[in-house]
Amino acid sequence: MTATAGSGTRPGSGHPPATTPRGRRRPGLVLAGAGAALLLTLLAGVWVGALPLPPGAVVVTLLDRLLGPLGVHLSGGLSGTQEAVLLELRLPRVVLAALVGAGLAISGAAYQGVFRNPLADPYLLGAAAGAGLGATLVIAYSPVQTVGPFGIVPLAAFIGAMLGVGCALALGTLTGGSHSATLLLAGIAVAAFLAAAQTLVQQQNTDDLREIYGWLLGQLGKAQWSEVLVALPYLGTACLVLLFCGRALDVLAVGDDEAASLGVHPGRLRLLVIVAASLAAAAAVSVSGLIGFVGLVVPHIARRLVGGSNARVLPVSLLIGGAFLVLTDIVARTVVAPAELPIGVVTAFIGAPFFAGLLWVGARRR
């Protein structure tokens, strides 16, 4: 973590040139390809699972449900248990994986863009540590499991994440204005403090260790439609704001003064992007636990494909992130089936070698 502070002071470090010739020529193609990849992984996610489902019947059931409101009813769908598995367990899980992956990836891309730091990720400003403390506190001490229709753990994680980032922003503003290096250091201090508090609570409540660890390692196994509905408004809003800010971030990359002369307020833009990215990270973390690596690596993959322009990196990261997490979730639930692996382990297991390969190929091409 200490390395981020150093490199944060060198604007633009580690970035490939703003637009590689390849990326400039076909950003639309890459965007379409990423969208197709997301669709394909979504389909695969619906197909693959512990309970084998006949593909034809899956299609019939889905069409039946989609066309139901129009008065069209198809026969030949799945049986009772199969339909329940498909509609109540597998679909929400696949959809949630796509949402979380997309949210983490675009959040990471935005953080990297706004801090101009290739090591930035969505958890940089205390979102993960705050969410971890919130989740641990309610797992250990809360007498209730739900508030209305919503689980208490996602709620506490979301509040914790936003409080963590809020503390970091407040501390950063008090100590150094919008200077990004100071803000990074403030984030590190807040994250370290919150993580220590989380560990302390965890050690006091060894009975709940399994549940706490399960949450910390990330999990999609308890995915439900209610979680999709909880996360969607926040993720949707945050993603829209970030997509909208891409062009302005590119202007900002030229320099604060130049940006100001072009009508972009550097301080306000940074704050808006950081808040939106943190909102996306908090919403993702609250429903899935701490899933690492996606937010760090997917933006780099996107940059390899379309160059350094934030306006292009953000949407491509969104799509690739969704596809990547759906894919890793398929691996997590099939490779040791019927058991499962923690999704956070799988993202790194698949992502790290893939990313290393990308770096290697990139280095050879240069």
Added chain:
Amino acid sequence: MFRNTRSAPALMAALLLTLTACGDSSADEASSEPSASESAQFPVTVEGANGELTLDEQPDAIVSLSATSTEMLFAIGAGDQVKAVDDTSNYPEDAPVTDLSAFTPNAEAIAGYDPDLVILSNDLNGIVDALDALSVPTLLLEAAGTVDDTYAQLELLGDATGHAEEADEVIADVQDRIEAAVDSAPDDVEGTKVYHELDPSFFSADSSTFIGSIYSMFGLENIADEAGAAAGGYPQLSAEYIVSEAPDLIVLADTKCCEQSAETVAQRPAFDTVPAVKEDRVLEADDDIASRWGPRIADFAEAVADALQH
């Protein structure tokens, strides 16, 4: 559900046994010493997972950092010799609970009780070496893999504390009750599918585990066995797999830790299609009993038998 059903009679039996053991003890010279019914057996050598241990005298300042061992000690009538137990030893209620931690054990804090025997189930933080360095007699009794291991540990604790006969009686009682429970299960129970839940993220226990061996005695088919040995006995299953396996019996060992109940299980997506939920065979077990390997395992076996009746 079966929290306090059988424990009181078991304790009574143990107490009665203590009295009768005193009465017909062949070691007459020992009868002058209170609570030392069989001290003629000392010195005694027992073997824990940390090697052989020779006790010259009957221990009367035992520190137990294992909730299971605490239950065993009290069941065999050695409760009076227990000076301190760790913060997870919540049964029986009169156990001398302290703030000693079994999870992050501290040799100095333990030594502060001036124990003549320390019993542990896990060697964490290098605690066994640390206690050895302080010359504190230490017994490491690790988690049992089968009920036979439970009997062996009861016997060992009986020898180590001078309550060998009571230990034998407790063993016989537990054996009889488990046998009776298995016999009372319906004849067609063979092959009935069971899902044992450790927590709401679907961690389970397969037949290679201690708790799984109880289900095997009943002839139940454990749905976690499909996960294979790679998962180390405690695989994390998926909701989809559990629903598709359609277990006839669900045993919740997460009623205390995670406030799960038959009601919360019925509310989970797609679980309303599971036979165990539809036919009301969700056993709300006591987390503690289901995660320990003490004498109360007989309570658990009886609760399983009861759940299989309907």
